Each structure stands twice: as structure tokens, then as C-alpha cells.
Amino acid sequence: MPSKESLLYFFSRTQSRRPAVIRQVLLNKRTVSNLFWGMQYHLLEWLGTAPQLNAGAFDNFITQLKAENFLQEKPAGLLLTEIGLKEKENYEHIHYRPKNPEFFQKLDEKMWGDVLQLLIQVGSELSYCNKRYYVSATSYKAQFYFKRWFQQNKSAGLSKTIKKNLLSFLAGKLQEEADIFAASFNGHGVIAKTAVQLAKSSETYTVEDINTLWRDYSVMFAMYLIKQNDVFYSLVKPLLKNSLLSNSAFTTYELFNKGVSLEKIGQLRKVKLSTVKEHLLEAAIFEHNFTFERIINQNEYKILADNFSEKAPLDWNYQQLKEKNIQLDFFKFRLFQIERSRYDF
Amino acid sequence: MISDNFLEKKLHTFFGYTSFKEGQKQIIDSLLKRQSTLGILPTGTGKSLCYQLAGKLLNQTVLIVSPLLSLMQDQVEQLHFIGEKKAIAVTSELSYQHKYFVIHHLREYDYVYMAPEMLQKEEVLEQLKTISLGLFVVDEAHCISQWGPDFRPDYLDLKIIRQKLGNPVTLALTATATPEVEQDICRQLFNENESIKIVRRSVDRPNIFLAAKQVDTQQQKDEYLLEILPQLATPILLYFSSKKKADEISQLLNDRTDLKTAAYHAGLSKKDRYSIQQQFMNDQLDAVCATSAFGMGINKKNIRCVLHYHLPADLESYSQEIGRAGRDGQRSLALLLFNPADIDLQRHLSSNSLPDDGEIEYYFNHKDLINSCLQGSDKKNLLEYYAGRFLTPLKLKQIFKKRRFEREKKLQELIAYVETAKCRRNFLCKYFGEEKKADHNVDCCQPAGQPLVLDNFLLHKPGNNYTKSLEDYRKVISHLFNENKR
Structure with a gap:
């Protein structure tokens, strides 16, 4: 669970933001509205980075941050105050913040965390030719997965390759962070330190920081291994996600890309047309090659551009079209808004 | 044979x-x-x-x-x-x-x-x-x-x-x-x-000295811990009824004594629980502050003291938990700290895991609502099991009332053990239907009202090899992977 002060990071001095959107983004609650607003807040890289977040505690923290004048209520959400900004900067100066939060979404992070522990432990015991040891507490699924890979890739030089990669990955990192990451592994005659113990040793980082650092370094190491393109490629690759879309939205998007009409997709997948549209909005947010023109025709583009081009996408109001008696599906309005929002990035 | x-x-x-x-x-x-x-x-x-x-x-x-x-x-x-x-x-x-x-x-x-x-x-x-x-x-x-x-x-x-x-x-x-x-x-x-x-086989473990210490306040309990724990032979296993208290006392012991202590409970990650088990097994920790989640599958022979900070639910749990002490046959200590206020805490924990009349009614009338409230809890599993047997709400209320009564009876037996002025060992044996053991002597236990003399358990602990400071990652990695092999 993130600490109270760490939440200030997600607020801005210039853009009012609704805390509920931030909470849902961190929890990976994927309604189109959450994703859309998460995109507008430039926070989608944080999607699903705090799956253990307690919604009640989050809301309490926000109330406290308001009471402490770090956040200020505005019509469109909460704004970071001057002292809130200072507090945020102080916090960021001391605590650990993931360096590549978007990596968390790109692979099965939980499974990889287990697989990585097994990789280091098994590699370590192998280097000492020891077969009798208690396997690190990991899920059966991870053990089964790792065992299969290990049987196919066990070789005389495996331990050395693990060691080489680990050293070269950590070589460019801050000393204290590298030390903490290395102290989190079990192996032959080596017992990992717990987050509480590491926090006590570090004197800089809290338990929460240590847990975040471990997760962040684990996924960074996975991405590092993928780039090396050696024996570990086949260990990490199956854990990478093909797409940032939810499974169901991905299936819909695949059919859409094959040219299937929205109505037909609904029939084939036995879902409502409104669900198909939601899936495609999700795809429009995440997929850079999304073909907006397949849904919005030239004439509709012109109407939308004429009505909204002067304002930033965030300030557009669908009501405006209704007031002018222009009949255009909200779905197309929102798609256009997503397309134009991309220019902001 | x-x-x-x-x-x-x-x-x-x-x-x-x-x-x-x-x-x-x-x-x-x-x-x-x-x-x-x-x-x-x-x-x-x-x-x-x-x-x-x-x-x-x-x-x-x-x-x-x-x-x-x-x-x-x-x-x-x-x-x-x-x-x-x-x-x-x-x-x-x-x-x-x-x-x-x-x-x-x-x-x-x-x-x-x-x-x-x-x-x-x-x-x-x-x-x-x-x-x-x-x-x-x-x-x-x-x-x-x-x-x-x-x-x-x-x-x-x-x-x-x-x-x-x-x-x-x-x-x-x-x-x-x-x-x-x-x-x-x-x-x-x-x-x-x-x-x-x-x-x-008898529940009696002759090498475990049975003792209880009554205190009047929580503060007295903590002060007593800080006083005696640094003197006792290690390793020590401390049992708590709450995760929060286990964390607090572990922190207190780390800060105020030279004992290397860690908390262990279901709130920790699997990874950290594994580390603590391994550190304890390998004598890198002097004491573990644990909930009942600790112990299963732990076969550590040299635990010198099992100390209960809170009351366990009953004598069955108690004798199982103290049974983790002295498996090497050496003299060991089972010490229960007792503050009368703990009775209500245990009573609350005990009855809180059983559905009350209101929840039973609610279960039958608003199943969806209560299902989401009790998701994953023991109460929900119990209600589902019995409801699946087509029992009426009235019957269910009777069943749980009886269970509550049984639990209260067990708790009273435990309190009687704590307060007994007679031999604790014989009390335990009698409870489990065993014959009276040898006559009580000073090496056997400390009945209530008798001074608690811990001289036999005040051994200076051997130095342990747990290091507090962070080691250079290159050094850790070279320990992990043997240079000379593979």
C-alpha cells in the first residue's frame, strides 16, 4: 500500500485531477472512463502498479492531504498547492519511485517475481552442485514453469551466465539500490533479508520503498534479459504481454482489425454493441495503430473538427453538439477526443 | 509386530x-x-x-x-x-x-x-x-x-x-x-x-518447564519482556494473537535490546516469510514474534523458550505451540504472560469467527449482500456449508450457540491452567485424560502464586551470524555463485 505522501506524485500544480480516477488507474480498474481520464492526466503508465491498494485507505489519505492543505478542491478535481508541491518534492527526494512504471504492465509481474527468485536460487545451488535445499516460497505455477525451462536449458555454464547478467545489470545502478536488490535473493548458504530488515539497514528507505524497489528492479532485470537475447530470452518472453489491452478487449480488437463490422463482432462474441464500443475505445487509448477512420467518416471528422478544434480535448463538451442539434454518436465523439489527445503526448 | x-x-x-x-x-x-x-x-x-x-x-x-x-x-x-x-x-x-x-x-x-x-x-x-x-x-x-x-x-x-x-x-x-x-x-x-x-502418546514433555506470569497492564507486560528476554537463552519463539502487536514487539525488541528479532505473520509476503523461517532455522535470529501462522512445518530442535504474549484459544493450541520448544531434549521454558484484560481479546477473536444470529438471518434473507461482506471469511464458509445441508436458520443459530459455548468452556479451562496453584503438568495431563505424572517438583513447573525463578534458563546466547548492514552487491553475488564450479 503506498504511503500517504507518495500519492501527491499523481497530482499536478496546473491540472485538476479527480482522485477516484487515480485510485482506479493504480488498481487497474479498466472502465473506459477511468482509462480516458488516466490518459488525460498522463498517468496511464502507472496503470495497475498498486494492485494491493486499499480503496478505503486511499480515500482517507486524500482527505488528510486536503486537510493538510497539500491538495485543494477545484470544480474539476484536486489541485496540488504550493506547499503540496514542496512536500511532493521533499518526498521524491528521499523515497524510491519506480523508474519505469510502464514495465509493470508489460509482463506478468507477479509470476516473474517468483521465477526470478527460482532462477537465482537454482542457479546458485547448481554452482555448488547441491540438490538438497528448500525451494524459495513461490507459487506452484512458477515452479512448474521454471522447471520446464530449466530442464531444457540446464548447462554447465548456466550459473556463470546468470551471475554475469546480474552483475552487468547492476553495474550501472546506484550502489545502495543494487545492494538492496542483491540482498533480496536466496541461494546456497545465503538467506535473503526481509523488507523490514533491509529498511533498517538502509536508513534511507522505508519498508514500502524496499518492496517497490524490489518489484521495479525485478521487471527492469526482465527487460534487460530480453535485450540480451541469450538463454534467458525463452524464460522471460512467454511472460511478456502481447498487448496492454484486457483479454476481452484484445479479442474484439483483433476481429475489428480483420475488418469485421461492430455489429458482427457483437454477434460473434455474444456481447452487446455497447461493450464492443467500449473495447474499441480501450484499443484506441492503447494501440498506436488504431484506425480511427474506419469508424469516423470524412464528414464526421469535419463536423468534430469544426466544433472542437479551438479548445484542448480535455475541455470539450459533447453537450455542445446536442445543443446544435448535430446527431453524432458519443462513441465517435470520444474516439475523436482520444485521437486528438494523442497530440498532447 | x-x-x-x-x-x-x-x-x-x-x-x-x-x-x-x-x-x-x-x-x-x-x-x-x-x-x-x-x-x-x-x-x-x-x-x-x-x-x-x-x-x-x-x-x-x-x-x-x-x-x-x-x-x-x-x-x-x-x-x-x-x-x-x-x-x-x-x-x-x-x-x-x-x-x-x-x-x-x-x-x-x-x-x-x-x-x-x-x-x-x-x-x-x-x-x-x-x-x-x-x-x-x-x-x-x-x-x-x-x-x-x-x-x-x-x-x-x-x-x-x-x-x-x-x-x-x-x-x-x-x-x-x-x-x-x-x-x-x-x-x-x-x-x-x-x-x-x-x-x-502423552502430551507431557518433561524437559519443558511450565510457567505463567500475571501482569496488570499492557505496559507491565512490555517492561517485563524487555527485562527478561535479553537474559534468556535463545532461540525464542513468541506467540501473539495479533499481527500488529507482533510487529510492534518485534520492533521494540530490535530497538531496545541487542536481540535480533523478526515478526512473522500472514500479512508478510511469501518471500519474507520464507526468509524469516530460514533465518530462524539457521540461528540468524534470536527471536521470532509470530502469530499461529508460524510453526507448521518448522522443525527446529533447539528452541529454548516459547513465550505467549497473548492467551491462546485453548489448551489444545497451547500444548501444540509450546511443543515446539526443546525438541532436542534440552531444558526449555514455556512461559505464558497473562493480563486479565487479554481474556476479552481472546473471547472476541474466538466468537468473531462464528456467525452471530443477525448474520445468520441476513444470510438467508439477503444472500448476495452478506456474501460480499463476508467474502473469503471463515464465517461465510461455515454458513455455506450448513446452508448447503438444508438446515433452517433456527437450527444454525442453535449450532453456533453451542459452538460459542464450547469455545467459552475451553477458554475457561485455559484460564484455570494459568491460575492453578497446583502442578501445571498434572493439570495438562488431566485435561487430556492422562494419568497423573510423577509428583510435582521445582524442576517441573511454577504454579500460580509461586515466584518465577528463571535461573536455569538464563544462558548467554551464542553470537549469531546475522549482519545488519548492507553488503556490497558484488560480494553477495560472488557468495551466491561459486566461482570454481559451473
Whole structure:
């Protein structure tokens, strides 16, 4: 669970933001509205980075941050105050913040965390030719997965390759962070330190920081291994996600890309047309090659551009079209808004 | 009995031990004669070895019913550790495909662990019928007894499941059972005409000194801990009823004493729990502040003191937990700190895990609502089990009222143990239906009202090899990977 002060990071001095959107983004609650607003807040890289977040505690923290004048209520959400900004900067100066939060979404992070522990432990015991040891507490699924890979890739030089990669990955990192990451592994005659113990040793980082650092370094190491393109490629690759879309939205998007009409997709997948549209909005947010023109025709583009081009996408109001008696599906309005929002990035 | 040397030889071949602990040989002998057996062996006397060795000798699959996921995983880990790779726990942790594979290839495994709920599944039962089970083991068999503290309604169906499997030879195992619970296990698990061999070993552990210390406030309790713990021989295991308190006291001990301490409870990550277990096993920690989640599967021989910071639920739990002390036979201490205010805390914990009348009514009238409120809790499982048996709300209220009454009775027995001015050892033995032990003496226990003299337990602890500061990652990595090999 993130600490109270760490939440200030997600607020801005210039853009009012609704805390509920931030909470849902961190929890990976994927309604189109959450994703859309998460995109507008430039926070989608944080999607699903705090799956253990307690919604009640989050809301309490926000109330406290308001009471402490770090956040200020505005019509469109909460704004970071001057002292809130200072507090945020102080916090960021001391605590650990993931360096590549978007990596968390790109692979099965939980499974990889287990697989990585097994990789280091098994590699370590192998280097000492020891077969009798208690396997690190990991899920059966991870053990089964790792065992299969290990049987196919066990070789005389495996331990050395693990060691080489680990050293070269950590070589460019801050000393204290590298030390903490290395102290989190079990192996032959080596017992990992717990987050509480590491926090006590570090004197800089809290338990929460240590847990975040471990997760962040684990996924960074996975991405590092993928780039090396050696024996570990086949260990990490199956854990990478093909797409940032939810499974169901991905299936819909695949059919859409094959040219299937929205109505037909609904029939084939036995879902409502409104669900198909939601899936495609999700795809429009995440997929850079999304073909907006397949849904919005030239004439509709012109109407939308004429009505909204002067304002930033965030300030557009669908009501405006209704007031002018222009009949255009909200779905197309929102798609256009997503397309134009991309220019902001 | 099978020839004297045969079993010892096999014990040595498979497990490397030269002799049996009390009760083990009798149980294995009985099982090999194909007689169902109830084994009541105190914690630490090697209950699991009974079915593990019998399984080896019978050369058929052994099915072990176990109530807890963590317990099953620990057992499988230990079997893997001794080189027995054909052991598996069929749990929700397995992926669908993996579970499907295991269920359809049961005969390929020597030891299969399952929770009782898994046995309710038709598919699982059908596959079990197709193999020849060497042994049907019910671990923690006291869970079957409504009189027992850990009653699990799913255990009540085990008799029917046994019947469906053709009444295989069964071993029921428990660490503690009053005569009432013993009878209940036999009645609930076995058929009327079955002859059951009962092997019971005393709960008494003569090398454990039994003591209790009464304090009036929480603050006094903490002060007392800070005073005595640094003087006591280590390793020490402290039990708590709350995760928060375990964390707090661990922090207090780390800050105010030179003891290396860690907290252990279900709120920690699996990874951290594994580390703490391993550090404790390898004498890198002086003390662990734990909830009852700690202990299962931990076979550490040299624990010098088990200290209860809070009251346990009953004497069954207490004797199991103190049984982790002194497994090496050396003198050890079981000390219970008692503040009368703790009674309400334990009472609250105890009754809070049972649904009250309001929740029962609500369950029947607004199932969806209460389901979301009680998601994943023991209360929901209990309500679902009984409601599935078409019991009326009134009947359910009566059942839980009775259970609450039973728990209160158990708690009162525990308080009586704390407050007894007589021999605590005899009190415990009597509670478990055992005969009076040797007359009380000063090495046996400290009855209430007597001064608590801990001179025998004030050994200076050996220096441990736990380092507090961070090590250079290059050094850690070169320890992890042996340069000279592979």
C-alpha cells in the first residue's frame, strides 16, 4: 500500500485531477472512463502498479492531504498547492519511485517475481552442485514453469551466465539500490533479508520503498534479459504481454482489425454493441495503430473538427453538439477526443 | 509386530534415522497389517513420518487430507527436500491444466495432498476410485470434532468419502485430543463395525518447564519482556494473537535490546516469510514474534523458550505451540504472560469467527449482500456449508450457540491452567485424560502464586551470524555463485 505522501506524485500544480480516477488507474480498474481520464492526466503508465491498494485507505489519505492543505478542491478535481508541491518534492527526494512504471504492465509481474527468485536460487545451488535445499516460497505455477525451462536449458555454464547478467545489470545502478536488490535473493548458504530488515539497514528507505524497489528492479532485470537475447530470452518472453489491452478487449480488437463490422463482432462474441464500443475505445487509448477512420467518416471528422478544434480535448463538451442539434454518436465523439489527445503526448 | 530390525532398516534407508520415536513404530506396524489407526502424537514426534514410511513400504499412492494450504506445501517441500519428488499438493495454487494433469495421473504420485473440499469434487473422486490407494491419511484429524477448537465442517464428509473409496486403510493423525475428541474422531470418521487401533502418546514433555506470569497492564507486560528476554537463552519463539502487536514487539525488541528479532505473520509476503523461517532455522535470529501462522512445518530442535504474549484459544493450541520448544531434549521454558484484560481479546477473536444470529438471518434473507461482506471469511464458509445441508436458520443459530459455548468452556479451562496453584503438568495431563505424572517438583513447573525463578534458563546466547548492514552487491553475488564450479 503506498504511503500517504507518495500519492501527491499523481497530482499536478496546473491540472485538476479527480482522485477516484487515480485510485482506479493504480488498481487497474479498466472502465473506459477511468482509462480516458488516466490518459488525460498522463498517468496511464502507472496503470495497475498498486494492485494491493486499499480503496478505503486511499480515500482517507486524500482527505488528510486536503486537510493538510497539500491538495485543494477545484470544480474539476484536486489541485496540488504550493506547499503540496514542496512536500511532493521533499518526498521524491528521499523515497524510491519506480523508474519505469510502464514495465509493470508489460509482463506478468507477479509470476516473474517468483521465477526470478527460482532462477537465482537454482542457479546458485547448481554452482555448488547441491540438490538438497528448500525451494524459495513461490507459487506452484512458477515452479512448474521454471522447471520446464530449466530442464531444457540446464548447462554447465548456466550459473556463470546468470551471475554475469546480474552483475552487468547492476553495474550501472546506484550502489545502495543494487545492494538492496542483491540482498533480496536466496541461494546456497545465503538467506535473503526481509523488507523490514533491509529498511533498517538502509536508513534511507522505508519498508514500502524496499518492496517497490524490489518489484521495479525485478521487471527492469526482465527487460534487460530480453535485450540480451541469450538463454534467458525463452524464460522471460512467454511472460511478456502481447498487448496492454484486457483479454476481452484484445479479442474484439483483433476481429475489428480483420475488418469485421461492430455489429458482427457483437454477434460473434455474444456481447452487446455497447461493450464492443467500449473495447474499441480501450484499443484506441492503447494501440498506436488504431484506425480511427474506419469508424469516423470524412464528414464526421469535419463536423468534430469544426466544433472542437479551438479548445484542448480535455475541455470539450459533447453537450455542445446536442445543443446544435448535430446527431453524432458519443462513441465517435470520444474516439475523436482520444485521437486528438494523442497530440498532447 | 513385524520383525524388529526390518522397520529400523527401512527407516534408515529411506530417512537416514537409526531409531523410531515413541509411537511411530506401533502406528506403521498397524498400518502394514492393514488396520486403520488413530495416532495421537504430540507435536514434534514425527507424525508425518508414519505415513511416509508406510507409503514407501506399501508402494502405493498415499492420499493425505490436510486442512491448510500452507501445511500441505510445507509437507511437500520437506518430501522434495529428502529427495521424494513424487509428492504433490492439489490446491488452488495449481493452474487449471496442471491440476487436470495431476488428477488424471494420480497413480504416478506417491504422496498426494488435498484439502477436504477438493475431495467433494466428483471428478477428483472418480479418478481416486480408479487407483489403488495404499493409505488414506487424515491429518489434523481433530478438525473433524465439533468439540475441538479447529472444527472444519468439510471434515464431516470424510466418512462418506472413505465409503465411496471402498473404505481404504486409514490413518487419522492429531497432536492433541481429549478423550471426548478421540471418541468423536472415531465416530465421525470410521464405520461402526471397523476395529481401530489407537496409539496415544502423552502430551507431557518433561524437559519443558511450565510457567505463567500475571501482569496488570499492557505496559507491565512490555517492561517485563524487555527485562527478561535479553537474559534468556535463545532461540525464542513468541506467540501473539495479533499481527500488529507482533510487529510492534518485534520492533521494540530490535530497538531496545541487542536481540535480533523478526515478526512473522500472514500479512508478510511469501518471500519474507520464507526468509524469516530460514533465518530462524539457521540461528540468524534470536527471536521470532509470530502469530499461529508460524510453526507448521518448522522443525527446529533447539528452541529454548516459547513465550505467549497473548492467551491462546485453548489448551489444545497451547500444548501444540509450546511443543515446539526443546525438541532436542534440552531444558526449555514455556512461559505464558497473562493480563486479565487479554481474556476479552481472546473471547472476541474466538466468537468473531462464528456467525452471530443477525448474520445468520441476513444470510438467508439477503444472500448476495452478506456474501460480499463476508467474502473469503471463515464465517461465510461455515454458513455455506450448513446452508448447503438444508438446515433452517433456527437450527444454525442453535449450532453456533453451542459452538460459542464450547469455545467459552475451553477458554475457561485455559484460564484455570494459568491460575492453578497446583502442578501445571498434572493439570495438562488431566485435561487430556492422562494419568497423573510423577509428583510435582521445582524442576517441573511454577504454579500460580509461586515466584518465577528463571535461573536455569538464563544462558548467554551464542553470537549469531546475522549482519545488519548492507553488503556490497558484488560480494553477495560472488557468495551466491561459486566461482570454481559451473
